[in-house]
Amino acid sequence: MHCPFCGAADSSVLDTRDAAEGIQRRRRCRNCHKIYKTVERVEIGHPPLIIKRDGRREPFDRDKLIRNVRKAADKRPLPVGDIERLVDDIEQDLIQQGRLEVPSKTIGDMAMDRLLKLDRIAYVRFASVYLNLADLDDLLGVIERIRHEDADGA
Ligand SMILES: [Zn+2]
Numbered sequence: 001m002h003c004p005f006c007g008a009a010d011s012s013v014l015d016t017r018d019a020a021e022g023i024q025r026r027r028r029c030r031n032c033h034k035i036y037k038t039v040e041r042v043e044i045g046h047p048p049l050i051i052k053r054d055g056r057r058e059p060f061d062r063d064k065l066i067r068n069v070r071k072a073a074d075k076r077p078l079p080v081g082d083i084e085r086l087v088d089d090i091e092q093d094l095i096q097q098g099r100l101e102v103p104s105k106t107i108g109d110m111a112m113d114r115l116l117k118l119d120r121i122a123y124v125r126f127a128s129v130y131l132n133l134a135d136l137d138d139l140l141g142v143i144e145r146i147r148h149e150d151a152d153g154a
Contacts, residue, residue: 003029004036011036046093049104058106060094069111072126076119086114120146142147 001138002009009066016025022041029036047060073083090110094102108130115123127142 001027001038003027003032003034005029005034005126006032013044045098047091047094048097048099049101050107051101053104057101060091062091065090065107065111067114068129069122069126071128072115072129073119074125076122081116082087086111086118089114105138116145 001011003011006029008029010030011027012030014026014028015033016023019025019039023041023056025038025040026151027033027036027038049057051057064116069078069083069086090107094107108126112123112127112130123146124139124142128139131138131142
């Protein structure tokens, strides 16, 4: 932070307060001794837009994803909060990737990767809806992945 009056970089902080706009500090320039104010904000990233199958874009909808995963996990013995954590984890990943747009399929894949580790039945149910599994071969492919996962874990 440079002094707005003389441009010097060196300042001392007189006081600090936490305001709605961010952390406000009053500083005194060590060069010209004038006082100025700074506001520091934490940058919060945004999840990317989701490209739907028909090409339209929509904002990432955390609640919708929670609903879909919850539907797949209906009556499964999952601890409370697991699904929310799974979706939070996906949202964090998306924000960190910093991309502007991702296909909805990517979200589906991310959810499936995590569901596979969480609950096998929920994973297959979610896959059958999300991948729009039309025939048995596709479904067998999904189940095959569970076998691989088991083999890796053994
Ligand atoms: Zn100055």
